Amino acid sequence: MTGFQLMIPPFVACMVLVAMLSYLGLHVIAREVIFVDLSLAQMAALGGLSALLIHVEADSTWAYALALLATAVGALLFALTRTSHREAQRVPQEAFIGIVYVVASAAAVLIANKVPGGGEAIEKTLTGSILWVNFKPTILKLAVVYAALGAFHYALRHRFLTISFHPEEAERQGWKLRWWDFLFYLSFGV
Template identity: 45%
Template sequence: MNGFSPSWQEVGALLAAPLTAAILLPGLLVYYGLHILRRGIIFVDLALAQVATLGTCVCVLLGHEATDVHAYLWSLGFTMGGALLFTFLREPAHGRVPLEALIGIVYVVAAATSVLLLSHTPHGREELQKTLVGDLLTVSWPAVLRLSALYGGIGLVHWLWRRRFIGLTFHREAVRAAGAAVRLWDFWFYFLFGLVVTTFVHLGGVLLVFSYLIIPAVCGQLWTGSLGAAFLMGWGIAVLGGVGGLAGSYQLDVPAGAAVVCTLGVLLAICAAAAALRRPGPSR
């Protein structure tokens, strides 16, 4: 860097907010990831993230900046529409088309529409790149505090109604037999999930959202069948991947989001290899 070497204090001040975000914020994503894995809708987060991004693209095309509050409101509106869509797609009446196929269609159409919309903006290519990899290294303290408060509120909702949300994911038929309003609760699940995805996309991009949701949850489930233990292990993997990726991003001068994704991929490979070694018998 032109012979200039920043002090540890300066490096710490620069990375303090991103590191705090990498430690605190992924917890809720890991929890949702365990639900997503069990429901068998692995790519719903990508689809919702892309639908939220499409809302931002519409706002940018209307002349606003991607960082304006208008962009967030547009993203939120599109996310609510996506939540409604996935609520009714959850169980197609005919049952002939797999849900993942429908989710994939929503994702690819939303992604293609975003490309078309941003092709008419002066900085379309930069905006598209940001939606993919985000800008985690430059996250500010106000953003960290806002997201922490929002995620804390969403986490509280899940804690207060944990039996209903967990029941819908892990014991769906029993909940349905008990006469619960399944579609209404599904909508709240997807809407709250959409809030998490929408806000994190603005921070870390689509790829990082998917990685934080799925990779730590997979690592946890490789080692334990307990929801609580899988959550704690997954959060630990998410923290390791976030801190390691941010450190590598700073040292190598590469995009932070992509570095975190790659670090999480390495940790998944290690977890998978270790899990295979601890299962010597076919019964395990």
């Protein structure tokens, strides 16, 4: 296998990622929640490590479900800490995002200390390995999930774009911003 052939799967994975992540990045910048991705990823890692704590196999469906549940908790926290543009914002939402990140990181370290192989699990989670992805099942699953997320965001684009770029208009129309924020952060965390 040549070096070029070795790099085809990682390149395809990057192309699948770039379309959705660049779109979500526009929302993140508009909402001024720059580190929300790190915080949600840390919540997912905490959920995955929690699965190991209760003796669930690392790459099982239950482990992924616990990681998604932890991500949903993070999304809920971020949706609830949103402040209205009319309210005086004492603490920026980015501060809450940082607090969630630090608490989730500390909890992950504590759990990793109690789980056999926990240190290796944290290292695997933190380092990733895009160079060693393959078409089946990794890139195929990634493409299916991102296509579903893309369809979800396309169907709800008017709401998400208005809330991100014109939140005062969404407030004026009486939209339930916390609900829409929860959906946004949950889809972002997936």
